[in-house]
Amino acid sequence: MSKETIFFNRPYMTGKELDYIAQAKFGNMLAGDGPFTKRCHRWLEAQTGSNKALLTHSCTAALEMTALLLDIQPGDEVILPSYTFVSTANAFVLRGAVPVFVDVRPDTLNLDERLIEAAITPRTKAIVPVHYAGVACEMDEILAIARKHGLAVVEDAAQGVMSTYKGRALGSIGDLGAFSFHETKNVISGEGGALLVNDPALALRAEIIREKGTDRSRFFRGEVDKYTWQEVGSSFLPGEMTAAFLWAQLEEAQAITNRRLALWDNYHAALATLERQGALRRPIVPENCQHNAHMYYVILAPGVERQAVLEELKRHAIYAVFHYVPLHSSPGGLRYGRVQGSMEVTDGYSERLLRLPMWLGLTHEHQEQVVGVLGDALAKA
Structure with a gap:
């Protein structure tokens, strides 16, 4: 008798995904920021306590948005662990920054907060803790170091949906956070991610950067009479069918x-x-x-x-x-x-x-x- 194969990963389906995708299709709203996207935004904000949640087409995209929001320039430095996925570094390298690799703790394999200060230079702009395996970094210490040196904190919480640190949702603790809904994660949409904007001062710019650098979101809310190019941005929105799939997962x-x-x-x-x-x-x-x-x-x-x-x-x-x-x-x-x-x-x-x-x-x-x-x-x- 042949052995049953035990795969490393199998994407989980709740059973509602195809129904919600059909609803999106028959609702004639397939581009980004439709009804399912808005449901996901509200759920994420309520679940995490973040000031604003914005779906993206990947966690990579969310991290790239953080680099734009922090106005990362060539030669700036960003402190992060080496034991992470390439997107954590790439998001900042794309803006010309230098990733400064620091060792991890032997217990959690998270960024070792005791080694951060030694890595800070006049060029340092941000600290990027990565919550490995959905287990939180020592965020109180990291935030204290960041405040002392005037640095931003970007949480790479790709693996951290539904995890907490001292009762606070991962991704909602630093200035900005990024989630992944890739098919290998717990809650999925195939590809997909989200940006959590915890600093209210960055919320409007986050919308603009996500919408190709335009104030299109404000236009649809009736806050301006037309939308125009405001600053550097790109197309970071997922389609509505992706959001519909994700909504079936977030419900469960x-x-x-x-x-x-x-x-x-x-x-x-x-x-x-x-x-x-x-x-x-x-x-x-x-x-x-x-x-x-x-x-x-x-x-x-x-x-x-x-x-x-x-x-x-x-x-x-x-x-x-x-x-x-x-x-x-x-x-x-x-x-x-x-x-x-x-x-x-x-x-x-x-x-x-x-x-x-x-x-x-x-x-x-x-x-x-x-x-x-x-x-x-x-x-x-």
Whole structure:
């Protein structure tokens, strides 16, 4: 009998997506900022407490908007972790800025707030904490450093929808925040993202930048008699069918999160023995953080050959993956950025991190199989 394939990820559908897409189609409103977009905006603002939420066609687009909103200029510096997706750096490199890579904490793999001040120079404009795996960075410390030095804080909360830090929604704590609704995330629209504008002074400009640099949004609200080009911008809106799909997901966001947390907790309990044996380390979630179970990863013990473990899992039709190649050691990072201090944690943990299958529809039997094969693979390794 052939083994059932356990995929790394399978996009989850609530069942309402196609109905809402049909409603958008028959409503003859397919471009951006239609009724479904507005519903999503209201939901995001209510859920996060952000001053303004704006859907974008990707989290990458939302991050690019933050660089425009902060008027990032060539030669400016932006502090961020190296252990993140390329969009975190690209958004600022596109404006001519220099990403300054700082090491991550060994517990959460988030930007190490203790290393930030040493990276600040007269050219520094912003700090960009990335909430890895939906677990919050130490935001109070980061905000205090930013206030002390007059810097902006942009939260890359791509993985952080429905996560909180001391009761505050991720993405709503800094000056600006960015969400992702990519199909690999918890709440999805295929591609898609959102910008959270928490500084009210930036809200109107955010609308203008998102609408190709025009005041089109004000025109449709009746605040001006025509819309015109106001400043540099681009087309960052998603279509209404994307928003309709997303609305079906946002309606079920809490239920989705609860079900994922149950899967995460099951992995966590099942892997405790392997951790006690020293074969791996499980994720660490600080007490003041409520995560969203975006992913379940383990840190393999030093000396374990990760590729051999991955191949053994694949031999049993289990598809696990590693994660980022650190930006500072990538060709683009070497070309456009600079490193501040040691990158010991980033370099070491990036080579030992292994992500396990995690998606709604995964059963406890699937998880038992994953943990069992992983244990056997580690024993061989």
